Amino acid sequence: MYSQHNPYQMQPRDYWTSIKRFFNQKSVLSKLILINILVFVLLNSINLTLFLFSIDQEFVLANGVSRITYWLSLPADLSALAFKPWTLLTYMFVQEGILHLLFNMMVLYIGGQIFTNYLSEKKLLSTYIFGGLAGAFLFILSFNLFPAFSNHVANAIALGSSASVLAIFVASATRVPNLPLQLILFGRVPLKYIALAIIVLDVLNIRNGNAGGHIAHIGGALYGFFMIRQPNKGKHLDALFGKFSFGSFLNQFKKPKTKFKNVYTNPKPQKDEDYLRKKAEEQARIDVILDKIKKSGYESLSAEEKAKLFNASNRH
Known part of the structure; x- marks a missing residue:
């Protein structure tokens, strides 16, 4: 069968x-x-x-x-x-x-x-x-x-x-x-x-x-x-x-929905000397945080200092 x-x-x-x-x-x-x-x-x-x-x-x-x-x-x-x-x-x-x-x-x-x-x-x-x-x-x-x-x-x-x-x-x-x-x-x-x-x-x-x-x-x-x-x-x-x-x-035949309009503006371009000055100030703050880590360890950092260090590492 x-x-x-x-x-x-x-x-x-x-x-x-x-x-x-x-x-x-x-x-x-x-x-x-x-x-x-x-x-x-x-x-x-x-x-x-x-x-x-x-x-x-x-x-x-x-x-x-x-x-x-x-x-x-x-x-x-x-x-x-x-x-x-x-x-x-x-x-x-x-x-x-x-x-x-x-x-x-x-x-x-x-x-x-x-x-x-x-x-x-x-x-x-x-x-x-x-x-x-x-x-x-x-x-x-x-x-x-x-x-x-x-x-x-x-x-x-x-x-x-x-x-x-x-x-x-x-x-x-x-x-x-x-x-x-x-x-x-x-x-x-x-x-x-x-x-x-x-x-x-x-x-x-x-x-x-x-x-x-x-x-x-x-x-x-x-x-x-x-x-x-x-x-x-x-x-x-x-x-x-x-x-x-x-x-x-x-x-095209559907009723359009109201949307919020986001307006973006281009920031005013910085001069070279302003950019370099801000860069140096930022690096100085990071150096202070790094010195603190060497002396007292990472756990001694505040939440704000940890955030600054994290953001700086991402940019680099």
Whole structure:
């Protein structure tokens, strides 16, 4: 008789413990994932509430997107973008559906863990943001440049963190291209081949629907690649995040506490002769104490004399 239980197989409670441990780290990676999840839950809760009270029709546009989601999504039309420029940032935190969210967060988790093994957390944050902006730029440029999209530019929108996530994943693959990743169906595959396969699939699927999404993905991937290959080019961008932290950002919304202000003044510099005179006087007092120790021992000193001797020995 032998047990078929695999001691290395994680139980459900082990998964839950690992998840709690990950979010308790309060790292940039865990906060990015948490923000994406919270935005998804909030938007879907609002849309569900509107549906239950039969008022969702007033908030759904012709393309099936709710007005709330639309105001957070990135438009390809430049005139629409001028009225909601915040979407350059908000679009990269808005997921289309649960599968969209799960896939992006899984890739972000894997790519982010590898990324932070070799680069800083602030670099991870800047790559997420600027990778998303690169995807936004290529999306807007393509829809306003290529004739194939001229009939769609007015209604085209982009949403999702895929461009940001791919920027991080491709950056990781560029940094450690031969690092193997265990895939369920294919076994151990070097990171560079996985990243290349994702990019190729995006290029091939531009004609097959969701062209804007695939183009944005490519923009994010290109940023991640060049950020690693030409790191000096992006130093001025990273400088924007040099003093940024999620904690300090959130603290801006807290009520400031009144603090006592300490005022420090620089003492007036002493002249050389004054300094030497004070030094000689101090040394004379120490010599008197030392003579007393020679005659009567250390125990004969008063508490004040012991303190003076102790302070003098520390200064020297």
